[in-house]
Amino acid sequence: MKKLKRLLERLLPPGMDPKTLCGTFITGAVISTLGSLTFWLRYTTALYTLYETVGGRSQRIEGAMMPDFIALLGDASLENALACFVILACIMPLFAIYHYLYHRQGARSDYLMRRLPRRWVWHARCLALPLLAGAAALALGFVVLMLDFGLYMLFTPGDAILPGQWLKIWSVL
Amino acid sequence: MLKIEKLSKRYGGKRALDDVTVELPRGEIIGLFGENGAGKTTLMKAVLGLIPFTGAITLDGESIGRRNIEKFSFGTCEHSFIPNLTAMGHRDFYEEMFPSFSEKRFNGLMDFFELPRHRPIHTFSAGQKNQFEVIMALSQGADYILLDEPFAGNDVFNREDFYRVLLGILEPRETVILSTHLIEEVSDFVGRALLLRHGRLVGDASVMDLEDRGLSLMDYIKETYHYRADRVSRALRELGGEEDEA
Numbered sequence: 497m498k499k500l501k502r503l504l505e506r507l508l509p510p511g512m513d514p515k516t517l518c519g520t521f522i523t524g525a526v527i528s529t530l531g532s533l534t535f536w537l538r539y540t541t542a543l544y545t546l547y548e549t550v551g552g553r554s555q556r557i558e559g560a561m562m563p564d565f566i567a568l569l570g571d572a573s574l575e576n577a578l579a580c581f582v583i584l585a586c587i588m589p590l591f592a593i594y595h596y597l598y599h600r601q602g603a604r605s606d607y608l609m610r611r612l613p614r615r616w617v618w619h620a621r622c623l624a625l626p627l628l629a630g631a632a633a634l635a636l637g638f639v640v641l642m643l644d645f646g647l648y649m650l651f652t653p654g655d656a657i658l659p660g661q662w663l664k665i666w667s668v669l
Numbered sequence: 670m671l672k673i674e675k676l677s678k679r680y681g682g683k684r685a686l687d688d689v690t691v692e693l694p695r696g697e698i699i700g701l702f703g704e705n706g707a708g709k710t711t712l713m714k715a716v717l718g719l720i721p722f723t724g725a726i727t728l729d730g731e732s733i734g735r736r737n738i739e740k741f742s743f744g745t746c747e748h749s750f751i752p753n754l755t756a757m758g759h760r761d762f763y764e765e766m767f768p769s770f771s772e773k774r775f776n777g778l779m780d781f782f783e784l785p786r787h788r789p790i791h792t793f794s795a796g797q798k799n800q801f802e803v804i805m806a807l808s809q810g811a812d813y814i815l816l817d818e819p820f821a822g823n824d825v826f827n828r829e830d831f832y833r834v835l836l837g838i839l840e841p842r843e844t845v846i847l848s849t850h851l852i853e854e855v856s857d858f859v860g861r862a863l864l865l866r867h868g869r870l871v872g873d874a875s876v877m878d879l880e881d882r883g884l885s886l887m888d889y890i891k892e893t894y895h896y897r898a899d900r901v902s903r904a905l906r907e908l909g910g911e912e913d914e915a
Contacts, residue, residue, distance in 0.1 A: 511753030602752035613739045
């Protein structure tokens with residue numbers, strides 16, 4: 497844990513506690529993951545509509561088809577199950593602005609950072625973690641997308657799936 | 670040798686530096702004097718590449734850049750330390766960034782000024798912050814140590830201690846360029862005086878030459894700035910006259 501903290505500190509402006517950025521990321525990731533569960537609400541609801549109860553027994557409605565995976569995920573708005581991941585990915589780079597401003601809080605440490613022989617160190621320390629966290633948010637969103645898609649394909653009766661689901665995902669992405 | 674040639678800088682319409690040309694060899698303590706807004710800070714920032722400028726600044730014939738910037742250190746009254754970092758954190762950071770960093774000098778000066786090593790600098794008093802700023806500038810291992818009003822706000826004992834230490838620790842290759850308003854305090858140990866006025870270099874004299882001419886540094890500065898000794902008495906007379914009339 498100490499090693500990880502030290503590593504994170506090296507990716508941040510000197511003297512900055514990684515807690516704020518990491519805390520924001522973890523909170524955002526948890527909220528995003530919880531938000532992605534809306535897909536399962538929509539999915540289970542849609543799954544039930546494929547069946548009807550006849551004589552106390554549940555049976556498939558003939559010709560009933562499952563909506564597209566991408567439609568269950570939600571349109572390109574805040575209602576999309578993965579929208580929170582995108583929002584998180586957009587918020588994390590804003591920390592870079594905070595990191596640059598950090599060097600003007602209480603002193604002008606930007607004078608020191610700008611005259612380092614390895615001048616890129618200043619930018620690296622301001623940009624690295626916010627960009628990495630943004631990329632991690634997108635990667636996490638992608639993993640959840642793949643997981644949801646896998647489970648959609650697994651639990652949906654094969655003949656109820658409209659063709660070209662995989663391609664439809666990419667057409668939206 | 671640090672060479673500044675035809676250095677000019679404008680802030681909007683205001684001319685901060687105007688055609689300044691000067692050569693600063695190693696191994697001197699140079700006082701940089703001038704009233705507020707004369708261009709002292711601007712000159713230092715230009716040398717360090719912190720602001721764009723016109724003209725040329727070279728160190729041993731090479732422009733100041735990535736390869737030779739470590740030859741310059743900077744201590745400023747604006748403070749360039751990292752407030753959330755401890756003194757030891759600064760030491761580690763400087764050691765990593767500046768290969769010539771002198772841990773021996775850092776430890777010596779920290780002990781001398783009795784500064785806490787494990788507290789973030791933002792918890793220091795104003796005087797301690799100034800001292801720490803100077804310690805880092807002196808410990809970086811630079812050939813040119815640029816100090817811009819480093820003791821603004823420090824008491825006289827603090828400053829005297831610093832001057833004594835400075836004289837004791839400097840190596841022959843080190844040059845200190847000290848910008849200050851405290852002319853009389855530094856007149857005993859600066860070897861050369863540069864005078865700026867309205868962005869122009871209006872005076873450049875070695876203190877030894879001045880002594881040969883029977884002039885003190887203060888006399889030289891007053892002479893160069895055409896200081897009118899009767900200015901105060903005249904103003905008081907005029908103000909008194911106004912009061913009488915009222």
